[in-house]
Amino acid sequence: xxxxxxxxxxxxxxxxxxALSTDNLQVYYGDNHAIFDANLNFPRYKITALIxxxxxxxxxxxxxxxxxxxxxxxxxxxxxxxxxxxxxxxxNVYEVRKHIGMVFQRPNPFAKSIKENIIFALKNAGINQxxxxxxxxxxxxxxxxxxxEVKDNLNKSAxxxxxGQQQRLCIARSIAMxxxxxxxxxxASALDPISTSKIEETLQTLKKDxxxxxxxxxxxxxxxxxDYTAFLHLGHIIEYNSTVNVFTHPKMRPTEDYVSGNFG
Amino acid sequence: MNAKxxxxxxxxxxxxxxxxxxxxxxxxxxxxxxxxxPDISWHFLTSAAQSFSAGGGIRDQxxxxxxLLILTIIVSLPIGLGAGIYLSEYAPNNWTTELIxxxxxxxxxxxxxxxxxxxxxxxxxxxxxxxxxxxxAIALTFFNLPLLTRNIEESLxxxxxxxxxxxxxxxxxxxxxxxxxxxxxxxxxILTGLILSAGRIFGEAAALIYTAGQSAPTVxxxxxxxxxxxxFLNPMRPAETLAVHIWKVNTESVTPDAHLISSAxxxxxxxxxxxxxxxxxxxxxxxxxxxxxxx
Ligand SMILES: Nc1ncnc2c1ncn2[C@@H]1O[C@H](COP(=O)(O)OP(=O)(O)OP(=O)(O)O)[C@@H](O)[C@H]1O
Ligand SMILES: [Mg+2]
Numbered sequence: 105x106x107x108x109x110x111x112x113x114x115x116x117x118x119x120x121x122x123a124l125s126t127d128n129l130q131v132y133y134g135d136n137h138a139i140f141d142a143n144l145n146f147p148r149y150k151i152t153a154l155i156x157x158x159x160x161x162x163x164x165x166x167x168x169x170x171x172x173x174x175x176x177x178x179x180x181x182x183x184x185x186x187x188x189x190x191x192x193x194x195x196n197v198y199e200v201r202k203h204i205g206m207v208f209q210r211p212n213p214f215a216k217s218i219k220e221n222i223i224f225a226l227k228n229a230g231i232n233q234x235x236x237x238x239x240x241x242x243x244x245x246x247x248x249x250x251x252x253e254v255k256d257n258l259n260k261s262a263x264x265x266x267x268g269q270q271q272r273l274c275i276a277r278s279i280a281m282x283x284x285x286x287x288x289x290x291x292a293s294a295l296d297p298i299s300t301s302k303i304e305e306t307l308q309t310l311k312k313d314x315x316x317x318x319x320x321x322x323x324x325x326x327x328x329x330x331d332y333t334a335f336l337h338l339g340h341i342i343e344y345n346s347t348v349n350v351f352t353h354p355k356m357r358p359t360e361d362y363v364s365g366n367f368g
Numbered sequence: 369m370n371a372k373x374x375x376x377x378x379x380x381x382x383x384x385x386x387x388x389x390x391x392x393x394x395x396x397x398x399x400x401x402x403x404x405x406p407d408i409s410w411h412f413l414t415s416a417a418q419s420f421s422a423g424g425g426i427r428d429q430x431x432x433x434x435x436l437l438i439l440t441i442i443v444s445l446p447i448g449l450g451a452g453i454y455l456s457e458y459a460p461n462n463w464t465t466e467l468i469x470x471x472x473x474x475x476x477x478x479x480x481x482x483x484x485x486x487x488x489x490x491x492x493x494x495x496x497x498x499x500x501x502x503x504x505a506i507a508l509t510f511f512n513l514p515l516l517t518r519n520i521e522e523s524l525x526x527x528x529x530x531x532x533x534x535x536x537x538x539x540x541x542x543x544x545x546x547x548x549x550x551x552x553x554x555x556x557x558i559l560t561g562l563i564l565s566a567g568r569i570f571g572e573a574a575a576l577i578y579t580a581g582q583s584a585p586t587v588x589x590x591x592x593x594x595x596x597x598x599x600f601l602n603p604m605r606p607a608e609t610l611a612v613h614i615w616k617v618n619t620e621s622v623t624p625d626a627h628l629i630s631s632a633x634x635x636x637x638x639x640x641x642x643x644x645x646x647x648x649x650x651x652x653x654x655x656x657x658x659x660x661x662x663x
């Protein structure tokens with residue numbers, strides 16, 4: 105692998121309203137320092153892509169943002185959300201996760217019916233009125249472009265769905281909670297092109313109401329769907345800019361090599 | 369030798385071993401059933417045992433076995449669930465946890481007769497519970513708990529971490545995630561393990577001889593007051609089970625038809641255990657299919 109100077113970086117200023125920002129974020133797995141000094145502002149109602157080679161820390165970084173790294177890694181620094189540091193130990197993490205939802209790389213529906221997959225967490229959050237639950241069920245499945253395929257089989261087990269359908273169900277499950285921010289960790293990497301493009305369309309429509317941060321290995325995907333892109337290398341944020349600029353006028357050498365395929 | 373030949377040879381050896389296991393199993397089962405089933409009758413199942421004359425049945429022993437089984441499960445299931453959940457979901461990865469795990473393993477390999485004698489000294493003598501269903505149930509709990517805990521822990525661990533992450537990411541507490549998501553997903557495995565352990569409990573004799581005792585006093589099956597000494601539900605009465613009965617009839621019985629009674633009792637025992645085993649498979653599969661909605 106080529107040696108790069110990791111201390112140089114180009115981080116653009118976000119002038120729009122911010123959904124979330126990190127301040128000097130550091131992550132350690134035991135002695136392994138996995139994320140160095142991440143300072144990023146994520147714009148509201150935009151899609152931000154996190155790209156970088158395998159093992160550079162994309163998932164690690166993403167999982168910090170809704171405290172999924174609790175008990176897994178030590179996370180220092182601040183994560184500001186609505187003027188609150190949600191990385192503080194005094195924060196109610198369950199509440200944080202209701203505002204910042206997450207979809208994982210591999211579909212992980214519960215071993216329950218399709219309907220129950222969606223409304224289970226809603227009921228847990230104290231939503232009990234039947235019409236409210238029905239409404240959210242339908243809305244979320246529609247937003248995730250799954251409604252037409254499952255509307256007659258809502259009581260069928262979610263495990264009987266195809267991988268692509270399961271992943272859209274997981275997206276629906278997250279948005280049924282009406283979070284502010286949606287974190288997605290390579291949501292389409294295990295899917296065929298048709299399911300992938302369905303999910304990409306879904307994200308484009310969701311952008312109206314949600315701020316989305318997505319990790320992806322697929323550079324075309326990042327350039328197709330995202331407004332901003334952050335490039336990570338060995339735990340450092342090397343470049344953060346509008347997606348057009350990252351892909352057409354990268355400011356940093358590693359970014360240029362990565363997006364043009366001359367990396368490593 | 370080329371790979372193909374080795375493959376053929378290995379397959380042959382494996383087939384031979386499998387077939388010999390099956391043959392041995394069928395021979396034993398066949399022998400027991402062949403000798404016992406003709407002597408099983410409604411009368412045999414529903415009349416009391418006789419000490420000196422022929423024609424006795426196994427009504428009380430059969431009931432005692434089932435009652436003891438139910439009590440044991442009532443005592444051991446909550447403890448096993450608690451321990452299994454703790455070990456799989458909450459225990460930190462350190463030496464204390466390893467120590468607990470090793471102890472459970474050691475306990476599971478204790479010979480049942482040792483468990484029985486331990487139960488005799490502690491519950492029957494020291495705690496003054498006497499030969500009783502309660503002493504027996506506690507001894508059987510000791511005998512059953514390690515494997516049950518193990519089974520529950522393994523079933524829970526078999527549920528992918530992705531499921532836990534899904535629960536956490538939706539704002540569920542780890543307790544909610546465990547009880548409402550992980551536990552239901554592990555249920556088929558837990559149920560199968562529970563029924564298989566029921567089979568082992570039902571057939572256990574050595575742990576009971578000195579705890580539940582070897583006598584089956586006449587009880588009144590219409591007396592539902594569990595505190596009454598004549599009630600069939602009284603947990604403080606001694607209770608000879610079917611397995612203990614077989615052992616006793618074979619060692620010290622003076623009834624003229626001892627051989628017949630032990631053959632028929634063995635057949636009943638085996639049939640009940642077979643039902644448990646087949647039931648475990650059936651129910652486990654059924655539950656699994658229901659959960660995954662696969663055919
Ligand atoms: N649970 C963990 N425990 C210890 N180290 C970990 C853990 N998860 C990740 N790491 C380490 O942190 C670093 C970053 O891993 P991470 O999973 O964030 O990379 P990634 O960019 O998401 O890679 P990929 O594209 O392959 O998913 C790697 O060196 C990895 O070995
Ligand atoms: Mg990753």
